[in-house]
Amino acid sequence: IPPPRKWSHKHIVLVALIGSLVVNAITAAIFISISPAHISFSIENPTTIGNKVDQDTKYHNFTLVVNNSSPHTAVHYGALSAEIWYTEEAWVPAVADRRSLDNGTTQPPGKEARIDLSAEYWKSEQGSTPAESSNEKRSPPPAPADDKDWSNCTVLVMGSVWFKSKGWISTRSYDVRAQCSQVNFNTRGTFPCNN
Structure with missing residues (x-):
C-alpha cells in the first residue's frame, strides 16, 4: 500500500x-x-391450603419458573405480580416472594429462577366490593359466595424487566406478560405459559 x-x-x-x-x-x-434475552415462563405445583383458624380463608400457592436461555445476559426484575382468574370475571392477586433471585432482583445468565407466589382468598369477604382509591391498583371484583372450583384457572403474570449484558450494558425496561391457562390448583403439575 x-x-x-x-x-x-x-x-x-x-x-x-x-x-x-x-x-x-x-x-x-x-x-x-x-438485545433482550429470551425468557420463558411456566407454573409448577399449584396448591390450595386451608387456614386452620379461619375456614373461610384459603391460600393458593404456586412456583413461577422463569428460564433465561441467554448465556450472556442477566435479567433484572422491577415489579413482578400475578393474578389468578378463577372465573371470567373474578380474580385474586398473588404476591411474589423474590428471595430466590440474587439481591431480590437479578436472574443470572443461562439460569432458571423459581419464584414462589401466594394468593389469599377470603370466601366470606367476597360478597362486598372492595373500596376503590384513585391511587391504588385495581381491586379484584367480588365473587359468588359459594365454593369455587379451582381446577381450571388462568394465571396472568405481569412484570417489568430489563436485561444486562456483561455487567455494564443495560437495555431499557420492558413490560412482560405471560398467560398460563388451565392451571389446576387441585393437582400438582407443570403448566406452560404463553408470553
Whole structure:
C-alpha cells in the first residue's frame, strides 16, 4: 500500500469501504449484545391450603419458573405480580416472594429462577366490593359466595424487566406478560405459559 499522499481513487474507496464495514461490525456487535434475552415462563405445583383458624380463608400457592436461555445476559426484575382468574370475571392477586433471585432482583445468565407466589382468598369477604382509591391498583371484583372450583384457572403474570449484558450494558425496561391457562390448583403439575 502506498503512502496516503499517493493514494489513488481506488485506494480511497477501498479504505472507505473497509472503514464502513468495521463500523457496521462494531454496531452489530453492540446491538446483538444488548438485545433482550429470551425468557420463558411456566407454573409448577399449584396448591390450595386451608387456614386452620379461619375456614373461610384459603391460600393458593404456586412456583413461577422463569428460564433465561441467554448465556450472556442477566435479567433484572422491577415489579413482578400475578393474578389468578378463577372465573371470567373474578380474580385474586398473588404476591411474589423474590428471595430466590440474587439481591431480590437479578436472574443470572443461562439460569432458571423459581419464584414462589401466594394468593389469599377470603370466601366470606367476597360478597362486598372492595373500596376503590384513585391511587391504588385495581381491586379484584367480588365473587359468588359459594365454593369455587379451582381446577381450571388462568394465571396472568405481569412484570417489568430489563436485561444486562456483561455487567455494564443495560437495555431499557420492558413490560412482560405471560398467560398460563388451565392451571389446576387441585393437582400438582407443570403448566406452560404463553408470553
